[in-house]
Amino acid sequence: KAGVTQTPRYLIKTRGQQVTLSCSPISGHRSVSWYQQTPGQGLQFLFEYFSETQRNKGNFPGRFSGRQFSNSRSEMNVSTLELGDSALYLCASSLSGHSNQPQHFGDGTRLSIL
Amino acid sequence: GESVGLHLPTLSVQEGDNSIINCAYSNSASDYFIWYKQESGKGPQFIIDIRSNMDKRQGQRVTVLLNKTVKHLSLQIAATQPGDSAVYFCADLRGSSASKIIFGSGTRLSIRP
Numbered sequence: 001k002a003g004v005t006q007t008p009r010y011l012i013k014t015r016g017q018q019v020t021l022s023c024s025p026i027s028g029h030r031s032v033s034w035y036q037q038t039p040g041q042g043l044q045f046l047f048e049y050f051s052e053t054q055r056n057k058g059n060f061p062g063r064f065s066g067r068q069f070s071n072s073r074s075e076m077n078v079s080t081l082e083l084g085d086s087a088l089y090l091c092a093s094s095l096s097g098h099s100n101q102p103q104h105f106g107d108g109t110r111l112s113i114l
Numbered sequence: 115g116e117s118v119g120l121h122l123p124t125l126s127v128q129e130g131d132n133s134i135i136n137c138a139y140s141n142s143a144s145d146y147f148i149w150y151k152q153e154s155g156k157g158p159q160f161i162i163d164i165r166s167n168m169d170k171r172q173g174q175r176v177t178v179l180l181n182k183t184v185k186h187l188s189l190q191i192a193a194t195q196p197g198d199s200a201v202y203f204c205a206d207l208r209g210s211s212a213s214k215i216i217f218g219s220g221t222r223l224s225i226r227p
Contacts, residue, residue, distance in 0.1 A: 004157075033213075042203075043158075043217040056213035090157050100146055100165075100207070103215070105157035 002027065004106035006091050012112045018079040021109045023091030025072050029104075031055075031097030032074040034066060037088040037108070046089075049074050050097050078111075086113045124222045133191040135221045137204035142185065146207040149178060149189045152220070153200045161189070161202075196225050 005024040013019050025032050034046040045058040049068035066076040072093075078085055088110050092103040127133045139147075145166035150158035162173045164180050164187065171178050177190040191198055203220035 006157075042219050045213050045215070048213055058213060102148055102160055102163055103205075104160055105150075107155070107157040 004091055004093050004104055006089075006106035006109050008109060009107065010110045010112075012114060013081050014114050015081055015083060017081050018077065019081060019111060020075055020077045021089055021091075021111075023074045023076075023093075023106060025074070025091075025093030026104055029093035029095055030072050031094045031101075032068055032072060033092045033094075033097070033103065034074070034076050035090045035092065036060075037090055038086075043090070046076065048097055055097065081113050083113050085111065087111060123219070124224065126224045126226055127194045128226050129194060129196060131194055133189075133194045133198065133223055135189045135191075135202050135223065137187050137189075137218050139185050139187070139204075139206050139216075141206065141208065142182075144185075144206045144208050147178070147180065147187055148205045148207065149176075149202060150205060151198075151200045151202055158203070191223075194223075194225055196227075199223060199225050 004026055007022045011019060023032055031050045033048040036044045036046055046060055046064055047054055047066050048056045052068045063079045068074045088108045090105050090108045092105045094101040094103045148163045149161045151161050152158045162176050162178050164171045164178045169180055175192045180187045189202060201220040201222050203218040206216040208214050
């Protein structure tokens with residue numbers, strides 16, 4: 001069974017631009033969560049989607065948004081990029097997002113802002 | 115506030131020895147934990163999980179111990195190999211969604227030849 005797939009793996013952008021990251025969950029998984037990982041802050045929760053609906057949102061500005069499609073694939077968008085947005089963005093999927101189900105991560109998209 | 119932390123940010127182990135990585139949690143209601151391994155340039159990889167109705171769980175070369183009395187769990191890696199070099203962190207899964215997961219900051223395990 002294929003794991004969580006994230007594209008692209010690496011991205012370089014400049015301040016003010018916008019970016020869209022993509023995540024394909026494990027087949028059969030309907031919950032997709034996004035995290036930002038930085039050396040100083042560790043893993044920070046961005047949002048969670050289930051059945052095309054945003055179920056929860058972390059403490060990030062409105063520049064960060066996402067969506068989920070009917071096939072459970074998800075995208076996240078960051079607009080008006082800032083230098084501080086440089087990070088590894090991770091996507092994780094689980095069957096339904098319930099707390100008793102493990103989350104499986106993709107290898108992330110490394111976003112660098114110049 | 116609630117937290118999940120690790121006692122040591124780095125751990126250096128001789129190849130072939132056993133490694134023990136520790137994690138402390140603060141919420142006594144926590145009932146499900148996962149250990150992840152993250153290698154350089156990769157995402158966190160699920161290693162092993164344990165629920166609060168268990169004290170110990172074993173996998174291939176790994177054992178997780180849970181002490182609910184002192185709110186502590188540990189990951190033991192037997193016969194550490196160079197391929198075990200990575201950052202290991204624990205995750206405390208509570209609540210009904212991913213937003214409630216608390217991740218530890220991680221311990222970097224390095225292997226001496």
